[in-house]
Amino acid sequence: MKTNILVAEIGSTTTVINAFNDIYSSCPKFIGQGQAPTSVNEGDVNIGLNKAIDDLKRSLGVEDIVYDELIATSSAAGGLRMTVHGLVYDMTVRAAKEAALGAGANIHQVTAGRLRRTDIKQIKEVNPNIILIAGGVDYGERDTAIYNAEKIAELNLDVPVIYAGNIENIEEIKLIFEDTPCKLYIVENVYPKIDKLNIEPTRKVIQDVFEEHIIHAPGMMKVREMVNGPIIPTPGAVMLASKLLKEEIGDLITLDVGGATTDLHSVTEGSEEVNRILISPEPIAKRTVEGDLGVYVNMKNIVERIGLEELVTNLDISSQKLEELIENHKPIPSNEMEKRFVEELTKEAVITSVRRHAGKFRDLYGASGKKTIAEGKDLTNIKYIVGTGGALTRLPSRIEIMKSIAENNKGNDLFPNRETQILVDNNYIMASLGVLSKKYPEAALSLLKKSLNI
Template sequence: MKIDLLVAEIGSTTTVINAFSDIHTDHPEFLGQGQAPTSVLEGDVKIGLNGAIEDFKRNIGISNLVYDEMLATSSAAGGLKMSVHGLVYDMTVRAAKEAALGAGAIIHKVTGGRLRKTDINKIKEVNPNLILIAGGVDYGEREIALNNAELIADAGILTPIVYAGNIENQEEIREIFKDKPNKLYIVDNVYPKIDQLNIEPTRKVIQMAFEEHIIHAPGMSKIRELVTGPIIPTPGAVMEASKVLKEAIGDLITLDVGGATTDLHSVTEGSEEINRILISPEPIAKRTVEGDLGVYVNMRNIVERIGKEVLTKKMDCDINALMERHKPIPDTKELIKFVELLTEEAAFTAVYRHAGKLRNLYGPSGKKTFAEGKDLTNVKWIIGTGGALTRLPDRVNILKKIAIQNKGDYLLPKKEAKVLIDNHYIMASLGVLSKKYPEAALSLMKQSLEID
């Protein structure tokens, strides 16, 4: 059988392959999926990839497979690990962090101001795939970013560097790393003026750097030989899909409750009313990662948030015994119900942490109301992707409840927001596919979401 394109999602535990045909027509088709354990521990992720291809062939009943192109996303070997270093935490540091998260990074170290010896030691311990240095608005403060660059350069850290700070420093930054082995990327300032974000150039360079230098999982060089298009971090691919979809159907959030983390991507300008009273700028496309909210690896964190007594009443069983029987993929009615309760708590918590809030400040002229953080009140669509929110029986109701939680001061989606499910579980694949075939990716997304 000959098909147009395969997209491999090389995860930390599972490798998934998605197959597509008629990519060059107005009616592209999703053919099916195969999966296998990711083979990082065997020293070659290609083994897992071949296993996923074999599983796909079995699933659709073919013995031979020929394909024209292969694209890939990866979160193997810990994903894209980064450290981020800026000037003022609420300004350049936050802007740099937004750019890194939006590109699909996992941030292991964040600093504001001058780096200390302990910070350098921590960077060495983390051993990030990329280091992002920012600091200073354009033609503003210069010294701290230069100081931080010199400390990193002199510490013998070989990691590629992205500089996205004050443009006046660019020449000196080149000079600092001129004789160093670090690959250096220089981009426009992520925070060029007070209250102005410029995240997209940095986000694009981070994904490019990931593809060029950061494929550290064993055997990834062999995957690079097979792949004919881009390889980007899996969370970054979900963001790309969300951005393409937003242009077509309107403001949205995409929620992925996983075994270890819960990711939330929002793509919305917010409402004019809230923008007028916003204290500091927010990116249109924003991603947050809740590292403590996972329905398998971090199950106990969510159980503690809900409370064992509450869960005992809802489940009518011994919660401790149930937790011992818990599996990555629930296979009994009791375990499915348990995971649905965990998923609901993870989803609600992630949305509350992601969303902004109204704040009242009191002064000589009385009370004034300001907004802080990301405004989700204009969101028209709540999209579920990932294992839990595409496979659990109660997935739609879990997401519907988000839109009726809008009480108090949080800037949450309103009750008019509608729920969509990535039924084929292919959003990440379509994100990377959209880099090369945006029209086909949008058509396939609409098919998976079951919308016109």
């Protein structure tokens, strides 16, 4: 059988292969999906890739598949470990962090101001894939970024370094890293002026650096033998798909509840009313990742958040039955009660992640009386909530879970409202379409709308 493109999602536990045809036409088709355990621990992800292709052949009932291109997203090998170093936490550090998260990185360390001995020790322990240095608006404070660059250069790490700080420091930074093993990338300042974010150039470079360096990660060394197109971080791919969709249908959030984490991507300028009273700028495209909210690996964290008594009441079961559910919890629920249990976990993960991502109204009291301000990301203008990932594309109550977001607004939260429409990535291909959109944006958008039943 002949197909145009295979897209691999190389996860930390599972590798999924999606097949697409007629990609160059006005009517591209999603033709099937195969999956297999990821083989990072066997030292070669191609083993898992080949098994996923074999599974795809079985599901399509064909003996062989010939393809033009194989492209990929990856969160295998622990994803993309980054450390971020800026000047003032609420300004340059936050801007740099937004750029890194939006690109799909896992941030393991964030520092503000001059690096301390404990910070240097932590950088060595994290052993990052990328280091991001920022700090100072253009033509503003210079010394902190230079000091931090010198300290990082002294570590002599063979790690790519991105500089996205004060434009005046560029020549100095080049000299600092000249005789080190670090490959240096100079990018536009992430915070060029007070109250102005410029995170897209840094976000793009992070994805390019990831693609260049992921093939050196454990188990990924031979990936280029099979993958002949781009490889980008899976969360970054979901963000690309979300941005593509926003241009077509309007402001949205995308929720991805996984086994280990819950990711939330929002693409919205916010409302004019809230923007007028917002105390610091927010990026249009923002991602937050909740490392404690996963419905399998981190299931016990969510159980603790809900409470055993409430779970017993909600599920209408005995304490003993609940203990059995927790003890025998599987990655994919099979019977009715297991599904209801995972739905409770998913709902808690969804509400908590939205609460952490969204901003709030706050009342300040001064000599002139009460003044209302807003801080954080404004989701009040959201038109659509998109569900992707295993839980929000497969659970029976997925629509009700996403509808419950508006109902959980405490009154001062900048949450989506009750009129927001719910969309489900029925084919579970959003990340694949994000990487596909880099080369074939029209085909990716067409396939995405089909999967969402738009």
